[in-house]
Amino acid sequence: MAAATLKAFWNHPAGPKTIHFWAPTFKWGITIANIADFSKPPEKLSYPQQLAVTATGVTWSRYSTVIRPKNWNLFTVNVFMGATGIYQLSRKIKQDYFQEKSVEITKEV
Structure with a gap:
């Protein structure tokens, strides 16, 4: 059973013998880097x-559902890419527009 599953995966039109597998696989690097930036202060985000x-995540998530053959690796990486981008944008917007600025009052002697 495992051999048949592996053979089907290997010979799939979006399998590891094609660019349709390797492009989204390497795209995971961008998503992982964005996840690593979760610890970065929001003011350092762009x-x-x-x-x-x-935009890339949302656009390509939609596109990956209509292409043939279905490329679930492409769909998954783009869903995660869009989600991490939305999260990072929400952190940046919250910090820039909704956080009260602390005003330092210095007392002159």
Whole structure:
């Protein structure tokens, strides 16, 4: 059974013998890097970069559902890419627009 499953995966039109497998597999690197940036302070995040990550994720998630053959690796990586981009944008927007700025009052002597 495992051998048949492995053979079907290997010979699938979006399997490891094609670019349709390797392109989304390497795209996971961008998603993992964005996840690693969760620990980065929001002021160091970039709106253009996160908008690009989000737009790419959302657009290609939709596209990957209509192409033939179905490429679930492409769909999954783009769902995660869009989700991490939305999360990072929400952190940046919250920090820039909804966080009260603390005003330091210095007392002159």
